Amino acid sequence: MNLFRAEFRRLSKRAVTRWTLLVVLGVLAVAVAGTWFTNHKPGPDVLALAEQRAYAEYEEQKRWWEENLDYEIAACERSQQTGDGFWPDDFDCASLADQGPRPEDFSAEWYLPPTFEFRYEFSAMITVFVALLALYAFVVGASFVGAEWRTGGMMNLLLWQPRRLRVLLAKLVVLLLSLLGIGLVLGAAWTGVMWLVATFRGITETTTAEVWGSFGLNWLRGLVLVLVTGLIGFTAASIGRHTALAMGVATGAVVIGVPGALIGAQIAGADYPEAWVWPTYVIAWMDKSVTLRNWNACNYGVGGCEPAEWVVTWQTSGIAMGVLAVVLVAAAMWRMARRDIAG
Amino acid sequence: MTAVVEIRDLRKTYRRWRKPPHQALAGFDMEVAPGQVHGFLGPNGSGKTTTLRTLLGLIRANGGSMRILGQPVPQALPQVIGQVGAIVEAPQFFGNFSARETLILLATAGGVERRRVDEVLELVGLRERATDKVRTYSLGMKQRLAVASALLKQPKLLILDEPANGLDPAGIREMRDLLRNLVAGGMTVVLSSHILAEVQQICDAVTIIAQGRRVAAGAVTEVLAAHTRKEVRVRLEAVEDQPTAAQLLTNAGATVTVESDHMVVHGIDQPAQITRTLAAHDLYVAELTPVSVDLESVFLELTGTVPVPGQPLQVGVAQPVTAGASGEGAAA
Numbered sequence: 292m293n294l295f296r297a298e299f300r301r302l303s304k305r306a307v308t309r310w311t312l313l314v315v316l317g318v319l320a321v322a323v324a325g326t327w328f329t330n331h332k333p334g335p336d337v338l339a340l341a342e343q344r345a346y347a348e349y350e351e352q353k354r355w356w357e358e359n360l361d362y363e364i365a366a367c368e369r370s371q372q373t374g375d376g377f378w379p380d381d382f383d384c385a386s387l388a389d390q391g392p393r394p395e396d397f398s399a400e401w402y403l404p405p406t407f408e409f410r411y412e413f414s415a416m417i418t419v420f421v422a423l424l425a426l427y428a429f430v431v432g433a434s435f436v437g438a439e440w441r442t443g444g445m446m447n448l449l450l451w452q453p454r455r456l457r458v459l460l461a462k463l464v465v466l467l468l469s470l471l472g473i474g475l476v477l478g479a480a481w482t483g484v485m486w487l488v489a490t491f492r493g494i495t496e497t498t499t500a501e502v503w504g505s506f507g508l509n510w511l512r513g514l515v516l517v518l519v520t521g522l523i524g525f526t527a528a529s530i531g532r533h534t535a536l537a538m539g540v541a542t543g544a545v546v547i548g549v550p551g552a553l554i555g556a557q558i559a560g561a562d563y564p565e566a567w568v569w570p571t572y573v574i575a576w577m578d579k580s581v582t583l584r585n586w587n588a589c590n591y592g593v594g595g596c597e598p599a600e601w602v603v604t605w606q607t608s609g610i611a612m613g614v615l616a617v618v619l620v621a622a623a624m625w626r627m628a629r630r631d632i633a634g
Numbered sequence: 635m636t637a638v639v640e641i642r643d644l645r646k647t648y649r650r651w652r653k654p655p656h657q658a659l660a661g662f663d664m665e666v667a668p669g670q671v672h673g674f675l676g677p678n679g680s681g682k683t684t685t686l687r688t689l690l691g692l693i694r695a696n697g698g699s700m701r702i703l704g705q706p707v708p709q710a711l712p713q714v715i716g717q718v719g720a721i722v723e724a725p726q727f728f729g730n731f732s733a734r735e736t737l738i739l740l741a742t743a744g745g746v747e748r749r750r751v752d753e754v755l756e757l758v759g760l761r762e763r764a765t766d767k768v769r770t771y772s773l774g775m776k777q778r779l780a781v782a783s784a785l786l787k788q789p790k791l792l793i794l795d796e797p798a799n800g801l802d803p804a805g806i807r808e809m810r811d812l813l814r815n816l817v818a819g820g821m822t823v824v825l826s827s828h829i830l831a832e833v834q835q836i837c838d839a840v841t842i843i844a845q846g847r848r849v850a851a852g853a854v855t856e857v858l859a860a861h862t863r864k865e866v867r868v869r870l871e872a873v874e875d876q877p878t879a880a881q882l883l884t885n886a887g888a889t890v891t892v893e894s895d896h897m898v899v900h901g902i903d904q905p906a907q908i909t910r911t912l913a914a915h916d917l918y919v920a921e922l923t924p925v926s927v928d929l930e931s932v933f934l935e936l937t938g939t940v941p942v943p944g945q946p947l948q949v950g951v952a953q954p955v956t957a958g959a960s961g962e963g964a965a966a
Contacts, residue, residue: 297742306730443726446692447783450720451744453691453711631648632692633684 294452298465307434312473315427319477322419323484330407330492341402348402352392363387407493410502413485414509418577420481421513428470428521429541435466436525437534446632459627463525463620470521474514482506512576512605519612526619530626544569562588563601576608636704638791638822639666639689644698646684646846658684660846661698666791666824666839671817673837673854674826675929677937681846682826686722686795691715703790716744719784720793729769733760733779736768737786746786754782759808773800781809785816792816795826810836834929844937854929861932866905869896869921870912879917886911898925 302308331337367384370377378384436459439445445458452458489495527537549568556564563583565571575581581603589596641664648656659681666672676682687693689700691708700707705714727736737751755764758778768776777800784792794813798806806829813823813836827833833840833854840857842850850857870879873895880890883899886907891898902908909919 293745294743297739300742301739304731304735438728442728443724444728446722447726447740448743449692450690450718450722451715451740451787453708453715629694631687631694633687 294458294461295465298461299469302431302435302465302469305431305435305438307438308431311427311430315423316477318423319420319481322416323488326407326416326485326488327492329405330488331404332492333403333406333494337403338399341399344402345397345399346394349392349394349397352397356391360388360391407485407489408497409486409489409493409495410497410499412493413482413489413506416481416485417506417509417513420478421516421577424470424474424477424513424517425520428517429524429537431470432466432521432524433528433537434524434534435528436462437528437532437537440529440532441534449632455627456624459529459624463522463623466521466525467518470518471514474517478510478514482510509577515609515612516573516576519616522616523619526623529623530619562599566601566603571603572608572611575603576605576612578605580604636668637665637701638668638703639664639672639824640699640701641665641685641689642699644685644688644700645696646681646688646693647696658846659688659695659698662843662846663848664841664851666822666841668822669817669820670838671813671823671825671836673833673840674824674843675828675830675833675840675933676826676843680843680937682843683723683795684846685843686720686793686824686826690718690720690722690793692722716787717790718793719787719789719791720795721780721784721797722793722795724796724799727768727776727779730767732765732767733771733782734764736779737783740783741786744787750786750788754785757785757812758782774802774805777801778805781812790821792821792823793826794823796828797825798827798829798832806832830928830930830933840929842933842936849936850932857932858927858929861935862927863900863925864903865898865900865925866902866908867896867921867923867925868899868908868919871918871920875917878915879912882911882915882917883908896921 333341364384364387367378367382367387371380371382371384374380436445439448439462448458449455486495489498524537524541527540528534531537531540549570552567553564556567561567562585565581565583571581571583583601583603584598585601586596586598588599590599591597641662644659644662644664646657646659648658650656662681662685664674664685674682674685684693688695689702689707691711694708702711702714703717707714731739733755734751737754738748740746741748741751752761752764755761758781760775760778760782763771763775768779771779777797781794781797784794798809801809810832813825817823825833825837837854839853840851841848842857850860852860868879870876876892876897880892880897883890883897883902886902888902888908889900891900899908905922905924908922912919
């Protein structure tokens, strides 16, 4: 218990933990400000103006239609006489008069200024939040243990607590619990702030209980992603005994890993090259599924190319993340137990 | 009385990528009696730090046995570590934390009362700088902080690796006084240092290691005595008489080395025999001084690291060491 208390204190006192969190909060604040200033609440006057513009547009289209109707009917009849196939022979050309624009085809919504409809927009905002927090988790996770190794703090700690695995596990658990706490608090704040934005600069009325349930699941998956990212940063830095190693792995995974795997899979003739890159699984995890298509395996029986499909589900991604987490923790523990701490 | 530290036949070999393995410890033995300051000496790369790290569970030994306060380690290290304070090599702390914060974190992790933090800060003279960030500290101040961290647990055994590094003369004296007080209070101190004059002053016993093996051990006085060769420096009234005097003393059974203005005479039991032999031939002695050895000369001799002019000494390379020529007999 003492060890956990000390590690909580150590993590919270670290400059990286605090300053990086401030940066994250700053970016979130910018996102809130941007959303606030680019959206507008559709008030009665704005609605009236939008209805007016919709009706004006309808009138304009109707006038154009009426001006050109005779020409269109004549063209239709001419086509049927010449048999060019442009119009079916059994089509009643005179019925074109009934197919002009209708007022209901011109929705006032189209003419409203951008408005933040919570029901449709908040999901993307969760993704933005999770992406930022995952980045934060990776940096803090890697630095928390990497700096300890680099500065000799780990050795000092082991002179007080010689149970190596307990020390490393305590650090990891403290990191994950802290990230979970930060995620829950900031997530609640983010939801509240976005609700306020929607209240004052958008629409909240369409947010049903079912939608809230869907958001809840989104949050849950997002938090798991944040924790796994923190765990990857922590274990990579622990195995390499340096924060920079984890950062290098991350940079390599993004800059070289993704394009490299895609090109490699394409050269190898893989059916679904995207299945070999990790972002596919992250997207599937957050969006519940990703459909990959193989355009080299068309089914022409139903008219046109119907590509073969493979759906990556969030369950598949969950298993992949779980296996990765277990392997990394096991590797970090094994290295911790066996390594000589010689400087 | 049970030894506070007992090491038997300790062996450690480092495997290296694309290089031959390096044997850091080749059957090293050490015994530290309670209530003493025990000097642990050896040249760079001799295996000192490897020994201390292995003893403290930071490095896995390939063989041998170790006990701290009668408990086998590393098996019983979790039980015994609360009674061991240690600094191993250069003090390393997180630069962004203050000294107080650093010690509070250690105290919390080790279940030590918070008030002890202020006590040790006072003890090592860091009270006024306790809230400054460690990165602003000089090497000497970091050293003091390291000692403070080692003392935090009020240990029975204190292991200090080069504690005087970076300290100014006043700091070194303070450190010496501090160690004496701690030992007077019943603590046992293992002190690794290269400041041999300091070790000679403060230590009750020493263990000297070279090339991973013990080459001398025992009370400081005994180790020095074992290497005293009963040499006498003789200076005559007239320097030009030296060749004659050297011949007379050689005839009397002595070994004589003639220097520019004096002779070093070895192999005569009683210095009076020198004066008698020379006076009988009207040669008179102006100075007759026993040549004393100090820990430094013993260390250099035993570890094979006596500097040779024009030949830089390479770390880890020494003259062959023979345990038989050492002060092993004076040990344990």
